Amino acid sequence: MYRSHTNGELTIKNVNQEVTLSGWVQKVRDKGFMIWVDLRDRYGITQLIFDEERTDKSIMELAKTLGREFVIQVTGKVIEREAKNKNIPTGEIEILVEKLTILNQAKLPPFTIEDETDGGEELRMKYRYLDMRRNPIREKMIFRSKVTMEVRNYLSNQGFIDVETPYLIKSTPEGARDFIVPSRMNAGQFYALPQSPQTFKQLLMVGGLDKYFQIVKCFRDEDLRADRQPEFTQIDCEMAFVEQEDILNVFEGLTRHLLKEVNGVAIDKFPRMTYEEAMKTYGNDKPDIRFDMKFGELNDLAQNKGFGVFDSQELVVGIAAPGCANYTRKQTDKLIDFVKQPQVGANGLIWAKYNEDGTFKSSVDKFFSQEDLAMWAERLDAKKGDLMLVMAGNANKTRTQLSVLRMEMAERLNLRNPKEFAPLWVVDFPLLEWDEETNRYHAMHHPFTSPKPEDVSLLETNPGKVRANAYDLVLNGNEIGGGSIRIFDKTMQSRMFDLLGFTKEEAQNQFGFLMNAFEYGAPPHGGLAFGLDRLVAILGGQESIRDFIAFPKNNSGRDVMIDAPANIDNSQLNELYLQLNYEKKDS
C-alpha cells in the first residue's frame, strides 16, 4: 500500500495519526537542522517536516538528496504546524517523517511545475505529461471530465441512448477533406474516419432508437487554423418524431443544466434570433450578446449629404462604442489602421464623438451637421460619452468588417467577461450558399438538412433564398452547437443532391444506403451536435481549446510529444498495396 491518505485530506482532526503518503516533491526548504518538503499529488499539498532532533540521521540525510519532482513515499505522524497556512485545507498540519522511500528520481524539469510556468507553448506540448502536473492544466482536465459526466447523465435521464457509431466508414468527398485508412483485407480500398456520425445517427432514427447521443471523436483533414484540431470531440444527438421546437427545448435544457451545475449560473429562457436578424444586427451569425453595440443602418441619414464615400455604397452602418468619446486622435487613427489591415479589409472608418456636453465631433464634420450626427446617435443608440464608428460598402462585407471592429472594441472595453454567459439560438439559416469558386451551391449546414416547408417552392426559382430548419446555439460569441431537422424523404433528398451538383450516380454511390433506408419507413427526425472542446473551454472561461485537450496537436497536425505522424516501414505500405509517390502531387 503506497498511501493511507492523499495529500489533500489531512487536517487538524488527524493530529497524532500515523499516516503514509506518496507524491511528488513540489518544493524543499532546507534549513540544515530542519527540512520542509511540500509533497504534491492530484488532491493537494501536504507539508513534510524532517527535524535533526526528531528524525533519524539516515532519513535526514536521504531527505537532503531530494530534488524537485522526485517521487517519494513517507510514513510519519500528523502534527500541528507552528506556522499555519490558512490558504490550503492541509495548512494546519504537517507530517513528522519517520520513514522515507525514494520511489523514483527526477531530472530537473525543462520548465517549472508552477501555476505560472516559464515554459513556452511548444516545450509544454513536448512535455505534456509535466505540463499537466500544473494546477491550471490538471483542473481543466478534471473540469472537462465533470462536464461530460453531466452531459451524459442529463441526456441519459431524458431517455437518450448512448450508441457507438463506427470509426471506419466510407469517404465522401463532399464537405471537408476526409482522413483515409487503407484496408489490407480489401486490396486497393479505403475506409475514412468520420467527420461526424451524421448518416449513422440518422439511420439510428430510421431504426427506431428514438433518442440517441454519443460523445464522439470526429476527424477533418483541414489546413489547421489556430485553435483547430484534426481530431475533435462532439456531443452528437438525434431525435425522432420531433420538430425544431422540441430540439431547441431539449438542448436548451441541457445547456441550462450545465451552466447551473458547472458554473452555478442560472439562466432562464435563451433568446432567439433569425440568421437574417443576426447578420443585420451584429454582422455575424454567432453574435456575442454579452454587450450591445448593435448595428444601426444609416443609409437614409448619411447618404446624399455630399460625402461621396458614403453616397455610392450599398450600406452605411455603424456602432456606438460606450464611453469612448474621449479617444485621442492617435487612438481613432489606430482604429482606422485596425480595420484597414488585410485580415479585416475595410477601406476606412468614420468616427463621431458624442461628447459629454452633448456636442458632436466627427471626422466628417465638413459634411454632417450637429443635427445630422444627433440623428446618427439616436439610430445607433449612442449615449453621451460614446464613440460612433461608421463604415460603408458592400452590405455583406461591410457587416462582417464592422462585426470584427465590434469585437475588437469589446475586447478593449473588457466587455467580454468570461464569467458571464449569454447563450443565444440563431435560427432560420439559409439552406444553401453560393460558392463563387466552384460556381455552384453548397449546403450551408449539410446535404441532409431540410428546407422550411413554406420555402420549398423557392427551390426551383430562387434556391439561395430558401431557409432551412437549421439552428445554432451560440454562447458568448462562439458557435457551440448546431443542427437541423433532416430530410426524411427519398425524393427530397435526391433533389437536394441534384441541387448540390451530385450526379445521380455519385449520390447513389455515396449516400445510396441512406436514401434506401428512407424507403423503409423513415420517421421525421432531427438533431444537433455540440463541439465539446469549445463548449468546455467557454464554460471554463477560456476561448482557447488546447488546454482543455489532454494531448493536443499543433498547427501542423503534429503531436510533438510522441513525434507523430512518422515514417513507416515499406513493408507496411506493401501490405496495403501502396507506395509513396511525391511527384504526382501537383498533377
Place this chain on the structure above:
Amino acid sequence: MYRSHTNGELTIKNVNQEVTLSGWVQKVRDKGFMIWVDLRDRYGITQLIFDEERTDKSIMELAKTLGREFVIQVTGKVIEREAKNKNIPTGEIEILVEKLTILNQAKLPPFTIEDETDGGEELRMKYRYLDMRRNPIREKMIFRSKVTMEVRNYLSNQGFIDVETPYLIKSTPEGARDFIVPSRMNAGQFYALPQSPQTFKQLLMVGGLDKYFQIVKCFRDEDLRADRQPEFTQIDCEMAFVEQEDILNVFEGLTRHLLKEVNGVAIDKFPRMTYEEAMKTYGNDKPDIRFDMKFGELNDLAQNKGFGVFDSQELVVGIAAPGCANYTRKQTDKLIDFVKQPQVGANGLIWAKYNEDGTFKSSVDKFFSQEDLAMWAERLDAKKGDLMLVMAGNANKTRTQLSVLRMEMAERLNLRNPKEFAPLWVVDFPLLEWDEETNRYHAMHHPFTSPKPEDVSLLETNPGKVRANAYDLVLNGNEIGGGSIRIFDKTMQSRMFDLLGFTKEEAQNQFGFLMNAFEYGAPPHGGLAFGLDRLVAILGGQESIRDFIAFPKNNSGRDVMIDAPANIDNSQLNELYLQLNYEKKDS
C-alpha cells in the same frame, strides 16, 4: 408536435383522454368494418382501432392503405378495450382514431420485423436500420447504453477522471498490425490508429492524474476470426500509487456493481487463481468455473500398467463428465472423433464409465483393473454415473485439448447457464512467452508490464520463468479484462525492450517519449482494460458480440450496409503522396 405520448405509456388511467401518437405500423388486422393497427415505437405498442360506425369514411379508407412499417401519426381518444391483452402495459386500452396522417410510406421490408425474424445474418447486416427495429436488437443496444452509464458513474464516483486520448498516434510494429492514416500536411508520414491508449494512459499517470478511465475505440488490423471486429471498445483504466491488490479491489468492485445493477446478481468475493493453477486445473487461462470437471493428473496411476499409449507420454490427464456413464458406444465414438478433428488435434481419447452399480467399464479394460479405475475416479472426483475422459501427450498441448473437450461436454450438459455468473481473477501470468516462429520472446501482456520483484533475477538466467504483475478478469470462461502493474523505471523498461529484441534505436524511436517521461518522476502505476463488447454480451447472457454493436463489420472487415471500405478518387491519393501498387505485395 408529433406526439403527446409514446406507444408504451397509455393505460386504463388515460381512458377518455385525447392523445396524439406516432410510430410504425407493426400489424394491420382488417375485418372490413373494423381495422386494428398495432402502432410501434421504441417504447412499446399501442393498439389503434378504426371502426366503420365511429370513424370518418375518409380515414377508414386511408387506414386500409396502411402497410407494414408505414410511419403514421394519429389523434384519437383512449378507450377501454373489449379483449384485453395482459401481456403488455398498454393492453387494456386502444385508441379510437379520429385523425390519421401517413408521415412516410414503407416498401415491404426484406425480412420480417419480429422477435424471430426470417432474415439471415448478411441480410440483417445490410439492412441494420431495419434489424434494430426488432426488440432483441433494440434491447441489446439499450442494455449496452445502460452498462456504459453504470461503468462511468461508478468510476466517476471513485474519483476516476474521464480523459480522451488521441486517435491519430504513431505506428509501433510491435504487437498486432496497426491501421495507418496517411498525413497530407506531413508528406510521406503516417499516423496510426491506437490498438489501445496504453502509453497515453501511462503518461497521464506520469502527469499526476492519479486515476484515469475512458471508454474508447481501439483498432487492430488482424485477420478477423469469427466474432472479432477491426474496431472494438475498451473500458480503459489506470491508477497511480497502486499495487496489484489495489487494482483488483477497485475493478472487482466495478464488476460486482455491474452484476448487481444490471443483472440483479449479488456476488461476494471473486475467487483468484494463478495462471499456473488455471493451466493445470482447466488447461486454460480463462476457465469457465460455473461447472467443475477439474483436471486430474493420472501419470502415477495410469502409466507403467502395460498401456503403451500412456507410458511414453509427458502427461496423462482426465476429467469426469457428470452423469454421462450411460453414453452409448456411438456417443463415445463421437467424442473420440471430436477430439481427433484438426481444430482440436488430439491423437485419441480413453473413456471409463463409473456405473451406477459401482463397477467400471472402460475402453482400456484390457490394461486397467477395476481397482485401477477406482483410483482414477477418486483422482478425477468422479461420482457414480459419471464418464471419465482421459487424454495423454505433451503436457501443454494435451491440457489445451482436454480443455476444449471439457467445454464441449459442458455445452452438451447445459452447464453453461448464461444467467449464472462466475467471475475469476487469474493472476501471476508469465512475463514472456517464447515464439517459435520468430525465435524470440514476446511480451505475454505487453512490453510495459512489470516482472514480479522476486523474479527479476531470473530475467538473466531463465526469462521464460519470470512471472509478471499481470492479471485477467475472467467471466464465464471469457477474458473480459486484463492488466498489469507497469514498469515505471527507465532502466527496467529499456532492459525489457532488449529482451523483446528491440535495438536501442528502435526502442528509442518508438517509445522514446515514454522512457524520457520515466526520467522526470514517474510514479508506480498500473491498470486494466475491459473489453466492453464482450463484457456487455456476457452480462446480456450471450457469447456473440455482434448483436451488441450498433453497426458491426463482417469477417472481411466490411460494413455491408454502407459498403465500406471502398475505392477512392486518385486525386485523394495524389494529395497524400500515394499511389496504388498491387505488384509489390509479395516482395
